[in-house]
Amino acid sequence: MATINDVAHLAGVSTATVSRALNGKSTVDPALAERVRSAADELGYQPNGPARNLRRRETAVFALIISDVENPFFTAIARGVEDTAQTAGYSVVLCNSDENPEKERRYIDVALQERVAGVVLSPTGASPSIERLRRGGTPVVAVDRPLIACDQVLVDSRRAAREATEHLIAAGYTRIGCIGGPPGVRTADDRVAGYRDALHGRSPRLERRAEYRTTGGRQAARDLLADSPDALLVANSSMAIGVLEVLAEAGLRPGRDVGVVAFDDAPWTTLINPSLTVVAQPAREIGAEAARLLLARIAEPAHPPVVTILGAHLIPRGSTRH
Amino acid sequence: MATINDVAHLAGVSTATVSRALNGKSTVDPALAERVRSAADELGYQPNGPARNLRRRETAVFALIISDVENPFFTAIARGVEDTAQTAGYSVVLCNSDENPEKERRYIDVALQERVAGVVLSPTGASPSIERLRRGGTPVVAVDRPLIACDQVLVDSRRAAREATEHLIAAGYTRIGCIGGPPGVRTADDRVAGYRDALHGRSPRLERRAEYRTTGGRQAARDLLADSPDALLVANSSMAIGVLEVLAEAGLRPGRDVGVVAFDDAPWTTLINPSLTVVAQPAREIGAEAARLLLARIAEPAHPPVVTILGAHLIPRGSTRH
DNA sequence: ATGAAAGCGCTAACAA
């Protein structure tokens, strides 16, 4: 593969001039610059990133470490991060931690070693590995789940869960169950807390917690059905799939036999009949804001951490009409 | 951030020994190695990736460039690639080309510049930028869509589309429409071709082509409805969402008023009523095989290109019962 | 405006 030296020889200039020309420095003669560019073209020259990054001590790449690539909520965040980053000249590489702290740690190390310009992270838990990022001085912004002493973009999950539950109460449901995510995951805990906030004895507490996945939803729903709830608050869209499957098996129809509201406005929620009442989170905006915070922090590393809290809104649909 | 020099000083050895110890070379005294490791730990040492990659002239990273992160088919491929790559000690960074040749080109350049060990690519079209990868000698494997003179993992889309259409014919439908993906995209063209293969005059050709997205499906379906089809073959799951929406608007019930079969067994396809007949593609296996091919090519760069064709299978469900 | 040369942090010959 051609190096800067080859280009310099072909263009009959020094490597310094090649570097300057290709990086658009103003101090280079237009004619020379042109000669350099065509030489580079002819050789199919691609600057050696590692060498450049080593010398510059920085890269134009963000790492985005999310807990589940197969969850539309996170892919929507990815789109938001990407759009904003691209505009500012950064590329985004996506790493899937798969809700697995070990994989998260691996990817944080990769990000650190590759000296990425910044990291957007949806933390899988207490994540001791964050400490390394901090020590390395790499800018980090947490999304969806909090991370102390760090820029963050969060959603007011608790309030959203409370409102969703109040919506169920207002619709006349009296035995409202909650299918929550795994204990210890902040969004999961918050949603359960919001559910409790709303009850005030107007419904018994019927809670089950499980993994943020379809199988988790399935298990929790099977189990909770024993308590014969007349409505269900489900903590995310992957779980909702499992819950709806179980309901169908049991011959229970959403909206008629049992009210259902779930977090995340996944693309399929309007296809089912009746369509699913959801709590829509501004996923794309979360990503965009995270990228903005990262850019701001790069520009001003000493700035105190900023926490952005975005709202979620209920979209009432058929599954909660009594 | 600590460098190898700092570690060497703290451990009282040379940088060479540090490098050897940390990379697990056998030729280093266990006691020394231990001293080095604890020194590295104490300093929170993270090897400088750019420097290492520059020197080694290789990285342990694969780039996976897919055309749409929000499409479950591609995220499933991502999982397959990742699982296999991780096992072999490689990390995978995911780049979203968004069906946009310009973004694809950008990410190919990034991959090239960062000197990744290999690229898995779902090409967005003729992709002239592949030429650069080839010139750079970077191993590439194409997934889902063909790429000349290159390892490839494909699905026999044409056959699958033919079988799906035959299934519709066997079910007694006589005006079978085809909602195809964008012309020029190979999988899209193949699926339309398979549809035609099956017809033999047993149904008029009712074809519409659009983007591989929900809006594309919506447009094409609205348009095609004018030809009053009694069944529909839909080219992917994102389009299927749009198609089903339009059907619902028009008061047409899948499986009763109009038969529907779509490519991709998305998670929601069993939730709708009746559930959706689909052509299931082995997405995860596609990814895993792609990663295997990449590893094989790295081990043996001169080996002639291998093309793996995987099968897809029809899963008949309620939406095609007459 | 251009070139010469130093050096980013690491690994791999080569010596010892």
Place this chain on the structure above:
DNA sequence: TTGTTAGCGCTTTCAT
């Protein structure tokens, strides 16, 4: 087994 040293390809002073 360990250390010394050259150099990977680039950018950036410092001269000119």
